[in-house]
Every structure is written in structure tokens, then in C-alpha cells.
Amino acid sequence: MERRKFIKNSSLSAAGLVSASTLAACKTDTKPEVAPASTIPVQTAVKPIVVCTWNFFNATEKAWEVLKSGGNALDAVEQGVRVEEADETNETVGKGGRPDRDGNVTLDACIMDKDGNCGSVVCMQNIVHPVSVARKVMEETPHIILAGKGAEKFAYEQGFKKEDLFTESTRKQYEEWLKTSKYETTINIENHDTIGMLAIDDNGDIAGACTTSGMAYKVAGRVGDSPIIGAGLFIDNEVGGATATGVGEEVIRTVGSFLIVELMRQGKSPQEACEEGVKRIMKKNEGRKDFQIGFLAINKNGETGGYCVHPGFTYREYSENGHENREVTSFYE
Template sequence: MFNRRKFIKTGAASASLLLLDKQSFAEILPRQKTGKEQFPIVISTWDFGVYANKEAWKTLSKGGRALDAIEAGARVPEELDITNGTVGRTGTPDRDGHVTLDSCIMDEFGNCGSVAAMENIAHPISVARMVMERTPHVMLVGEGATQFAVEQGMKKEKLLTPKAEKAWKEWLKTAKYSPVMNVENGTNRPGGKYNHDTIGMLAIDAKGNISGGCTTSGMAFKMHGRVGDSPIIGAGLYVDNEVGGATSTGVGEEVIRNVGSFLVVELMRQGLSPEEACKEAVMRIIKKKPENAEKVQVGFLAINKKGEYGAYAIQKGFSYAVCNAEKQDLLISGKSYY
């Protein structure tokens, strides 16, 4: 029997972002609305996904391709959101003080690109797309990824911010690594010493084609060289244009072990709704390691070919954002096991 004891977590709505504040959120709902959605549509993980969606919508609303919308949207938390300590330029460093970034992208044709443990480049989502479109490979890592990015015209720059560096030095005083669930929703970002998470995005354009992306700086104070699920196709992201797409967030090791996003898409292929598929993927993680279920957070977000969307997480506190012609800045609280 699983221990169903509930943990109370502090985690209020997010702090104000650089360009927009949380008052722009239209509403927070306890669950998804059922029924068919009209295209185009974009969904993404966490509250900062609202702002990424707004940027993606500029492309989708003009009839643009979902892939272009994904890249444009993901670049917002990578670049402009100074309160976000989990993605891009303001990412929290590893235990050696290096900001290493992971990202992947996938289009409607099954093409995909990825970078992992890349340093000194602020927009890993764009580099991932370059890998997809300009090389015969799927993934580049470490120094090779940085070298490739510079060769493609990307600017090399220091990403460790003074605030993140201060948090890292404070952490070094105790050097005890223990990520806190859903801290990305807390008021202690940026640079919260246990901050760790991801933005995963999925979009369907006016032609009904699906693309997705995922980008992160990974767990705060991870071992140097650690790579989570975010840049791994099938784990942090998967798209099948005949079925739908899925992305994940939380402790990447658990997602990788279960090939989570691929699993969600395959479950939708078998007829499950997006929410049902996400729930089943979560339950498999819990079943394999019930003793760890109360200690970790993993959440999945999915959309099917009809434009129906849903999510499910192990712990409460996971949220996702939706943007379409009717809902420009909707934030939804996902269902959870605990």
C-alpha cells in the first residue's frame, strides 16, 4: 500500500516578472475544461509559461508554424524573465559554479535536436533547433555544443548572475543538496538555492501540426555534467503528429527511467485522454518506487491531435498555462496523486 500522507508545501503565486506581473493571469482553475479546442493552441508548464505562451501566440495567431512559435516562446524565460532561476540566462549553477543548460525541440515531421550541459550560450532552444536543421545529429553536448553555437553566430557570454552566484556561495557553506518540490512557484526565486525546473511547451498551429520544446538549467547545484530529462527526446519531450505531444517537469532521473513523454504519447495512441495518459505515466513512476514518491515531484503535460490537453503530477503545486483564441493567459492547477 502506498503512503497517502499529504505533505503541505508552501508555494504562493510567482513573483512579478520583468515585463509583466501576475495580475495578467485571467484565472486559476482546479482542473482542465473538457471538450475540443480550436486551433491554434499553445500550452506550457508552470506559471512563467503564461508569458512564453503570449510570445508563441504572436506566431500562431498569424498562421505561423508551431515550431517557430515554440522557439519564440521558449526564448522568453531563457532571456527576459529575471525572476526565473531555472531556465536560460538566469539559471542556477551546478555545485562547481557552472551554469549548464539543456534543451530540445521536435517538429511535426519527427525531426528533433538537442543540446546538453552547454555553457555560455543564453538560448539553448535556438541551438537545439540548429542542431536539428543544420547537422545530421540529434544531440550535441558540453564544449562541443558551445563550439557549434558560436560557429552558428550565437553570442558567447557569462551566464552566472550575481544573485545566482551569491546563492551558490551560500549553499557551499553547508553543501547539502536536496531539491525542494515545486520551489519554482515560490517567492524565493531567483537564485533560490534549491530551485530546479523546466519549461516544456507544446503547440498546434492552424494547420493542425504539432511541435514541442523543452529548456532548463537543470537542478540547482547538481553534479557537474549531470543531465536530466529535458534534452532527451522521449523523456522530457515527445511529439507524434498523428497522435499528440507530451512534455515533463520535475526530477528528470525518474522521467528518464520511464521514458515518460514517449509513454504518455503512446498511451494517448491507445485511446487515453491527455490527462489519463499523464496520470498513468505518473502512477508507473510511483509503482516502481513507492518509497520515493513523497519525496519527489514529476509532472506531465500533454495535448492530443484534437487539441485536448491535460496534466497530472505526483505532488500538488504543478501548474500549466494555456493560450488559444479564447484564453490568452489561462493558468491551470494540474491534478496530482497527493
């Protein structure tokens, strides 16, 4: 299981939401043996290293190329997630992402560096690489978040090109969805989801990025946790970083990624912090089983961990120790 077989959780979907192209994308992923997170030995001072939510083999491979050549963590996470933004078979990120209820493909992304600098774009249309626009917001403006038409206008000013984000597949799916316009969340029906990526470079510096097209057929204007600093992503270069995937509304309510980093600051391992992050959410949703959340974290020493609500979430890790897809444990077995 891989950006969401775990995810029956987050897309607004009708029957037939999983397209043939999405399933094909899954089949093209390299599928090494999955190592349970609980059996992963503690690693000390592993660097460079990159991890990302889900089994995005090509994304971590690209990020590793940057790190292996001596590049910095910020460049690595940006280049890594751009791979998925450009992949038209990944229908929950970038070009080919599913539209909102009104038929508009809107993208969200954020990025954060070792110094706490960050940038974000929300509800942006017609731009394939929102993560790179988010970086421009961080580096070229005094702001952190740009939204909608303002974000799109800024992107054009920075040299980004306008492009139709619909693909033949997603357009046909949307036309089919319109026959019923059924609005619901269904756990673990998508094969991929938000990609959140965390990296540590040779200098020991940490950076992260997160990008998504959000829930399929969402209410126009909806924004989840992915572009929200502290919710979908948070980096503290003294401690580590965390990112999230799943139903963003629940992550926002607990400022999930910030919470996990703070728990690591207090001495918890990445695995322990992710488990506590999910348990905080479930304490506020006692008895609920209709959504999915997954957290991924890394600490300053390169130790990693993940945890989710329902089985199925994995994360991919690349370091000198190898390139693996790792299954995590879950609140509900």
C-alpha cells in the first residue's frame, strides 16, 4: 500500500474515484520489501537522509541525487516533490490532480528551511509546481502565504508558465462524478495522497516541503493542512521535522506537525512522537473510524518514525543505509 491506500480517508469521492491511470501509477512504483517501523533499528547521526510520505520512489531518488552530490536539504525537498507535481498519473498532486466541485484544479504547497523561513501557496490554479512558487514567496516577499488569484499572478511575475492542470483521465472522472455529485469521504480508496518530504543534508541541516491538490471534489476554496506551517509541515533545525497526510481538517485542529516536533524536543523519539500525535487526534474523535491521518517525523540524528489511524500508510526513506519503503503501525489494526 502506498500517497494513500492508507487513505481511504481523504478524498471526496464517488464510485470509480480510483482511475486506471492511478492504479497504473501504483504498479510502476518499485516495491521493495516493507520493513515494519517497529523493527527498524535506531540510527545515530545518519546524514544525508531523505524521507517522504507514501511509496514515492522517484521523488526520494531525485532528492537523494541532490543530497548525495553535496546539495542542501532545501533544494533536495523542492526537487523531490516536484517529481510528483509533474507526474500526471498521480491524481492528488500537481498536474493531473482532481478538481473541486466546480471543476477547478486548485493546488496547495509549502516549504520550510533550516532557519525557520517558510512560504506557502493555497488554492492556486494553472501552475504545475506550487512548491517552487511557495519557495519564491519565502525568498522574494515579506509574506508567508499567498492565495488564489494573487498566488497565481505572483507565479506569472516570477516566470512560471500557465498550464491546464486537467488531464484526459481526470476530466472524464469529473464528468462521471457530476452525474451524482456525491460528496463524502471514503477511507483508503485513493492510491496516493499528499507528498510531504523531510531531508537532512551533509551539514546536518533540515528542510521540508509538502504539496497536494487536496481532496477530490472538495468545496471550492477548501484548504487542508498541507500548506499550513505547523499543521502539514514543521521544521526546527535544533530538533527535527514532521509532516502529515490524510484528512487535513483533523491535523489542523491539533497543529499536528508542530506538536510532533515539540514532543521530540521533550525527548520522545520520532516514532513515539508520531504515535502521540495520532492519539491526541483520536482522543478528540473517540470512536470515529471514518477518516485517516498519517504522520512522518525525523529527528536531528536521522532517526525516523511514522504512525497512522488505519493500516496502509507507508513512508519511503533513502540514506547510505539503503532505499526502503517502510510500513508503519496504526491506531486501529
